[in-house]
Amino acid sequence: MxxxxxxxxxxxxxxxxxxxxxxxxxxxxxxxxxxxxxxxxxxxxxxxxxxxxxxxxxxxxxxxxxxxxxxxxxxxxxxxxxxxxxxxxxxxxxxxxxxxxxxxxxxxxxxxxFRRWRPYYHALRDAIANGTIGDLLTITAFGVGTLMHGGTHYADLMSFLAGEPEPAWAFGRIEPPPEGATGWSAEIDPPGSGYIEMKNGVRLILDGVSKGPISFVIAGSGGQLVVHNDGRDATLWRPPDDGGRWWVSEPFPLPPQDRSPPLKIVEDIVSCMDNGGKPLNDEENSARAMELCIALHASHNAGGKRVAFPLADRDLSVDTW
CATH class of the missing domain: 3.40.50.720 (NAD(P)-binding Rossmann-like Domain)
Incomplete structure (x- = not known):
């Protein structure tokens, strides 16, 4: 758009x-x-x-x-x-x-x-906050890919969907570059996977090995939202009213994108300049997205051990294009 x-x-x-x-x-x-x-x-x-x-x-x-x-x-x-x-x-x-x-x-x-300015992710966040799937338990992202270039996008979105809880600890693994991969992505910003527990008990799981467009399974105590094609399609799964074993599904309607995300960011910046407040992704949110992904590198470097937030090694550096 x-x-x-x-x-x-x-x-x-x-x-x-x-x-x-x-x-x-x-x-x-x-x-x-x-x-x-x-x-x-x-x-x-x-x-x-x-x-x-x-x-x-x-x-x-x-x-x-x-x-x-x-x-x-x-x-x-x-x-x-x-x-x-x-x-x-x-x-x-x-x-x-x-x-x-x-x-x-x-x-x-x-x-x-940009995903913080996409209305369909706002609809999903509202559904989670309103208890559509009960108490939020986990958000799993599939198709994450490189951690700093792509993964920070998805870690930021998962934090947004979960209501911005503080992270407690994480462990992670840096994946081998895909066979035949060359260039910057293979050399300095490889794929990664990991598990992040927030202080409120919500778990964020990043799958850096699966392929396809970014997708999410958002699981709660009373249902799941399964989101495909980077938020274009969503299905709500919940236990049946009759108490049966097998869950039932229904399409979860999502609003269309009305204006491009970068245009909405410019509008957000100007509004905050006029009226005060913070944009949807401010300096602290963007730093947090980095920290969630650098933590997986820190854990991998420590042999897969659990690392706590805030990260102790503030100088660990991972560049990306």
Whole structure:
């Protein structure tokens, strides 16, 4: 659903105007300027921050280590809002620094974990909170893949669906790269699986070996929601009214996407700038998504032992594209 790129969202939304851009690649920078009619183009983003009176800055560089380097500088520059690609960093030490700098400077921060702005996941969260499946027990994600690039998306969503409980401990396994895999995904951000117990007793389970579009089984004391195709289809399973052994199913209706998630993020940032409050995925949520997945690496590195939250090793670093 369009608009989807950061630039197209700023040009589509009536409250924002795209006025400047920065890129180390001169050709790509000029193509950006030509496409969007932007004349204030900079090779050095710090020069852009110093010369342009910017309200919101998007950080759209590819690598996590670049997000970690750029975000604190932008947060301390006087801007009011930041829209950052994920993950926000490579280690919890970097993430902690971003959280502190954002909060010290009163910046509205949102990270591009888009599923928090999808209405069908809100419908599922509401159903869980309203007791449709009884007391929530576990959320299992299938098709997680690489932990930092993809897994942080799903760990963040699972935390959102569960009502943002605090994590207690986790154990995990880093999976061997798929046969024939090459490039960054095989070398620095491999698939991973793990088990995370929250302080309220809810369990989050990430399956990094199964294939197909991301799917979830959300299990409660009185039923299950089985969600396929990344939230496009859902089925509710519950015990029969007559007390029989076999559960019965029915389609669980989900609302359609009305506007693109990145556009809704821009709207959310502007609303928070106007009225206060936090976006659906703020600096603390985005740091938490990282910590849930880095914990699985920490457990694997310790021979599969259980690791506690907050993670003791704040310098353990896992990069991703």
């Amino acid at each position: 369009l608009p989807y790129s950061h630039a197209s969202c700023y040009t589509s939304y009536g409250r924002t105007e795209l006025v400047a851009g920065s890129d180390l690649d001169p050709q790509r920078l000029q193509e950006f300027g030509d496409k969007w009619g932007v004349e204030a183009l900079y090779a050095d983003y710090e020069e852009m921050l110093a010369k342009e009176n910017l309200d919101i800055v998007s950080i759209t560089t590819s690598w996590g280590h670049d997000h970690a380097a750029i975000a604190p500088v932008v947060a301390a520059s006087g801007v009011k809002g930041i829209f950052c690609e994920k993950p926000i960093a490579t280690s919890m030490a970097e993430a902690d620094h971003i959280v502190k700098t954002v909060q010290d400077n009163g910046v509205v921060f949102a990270c591009a974990y």
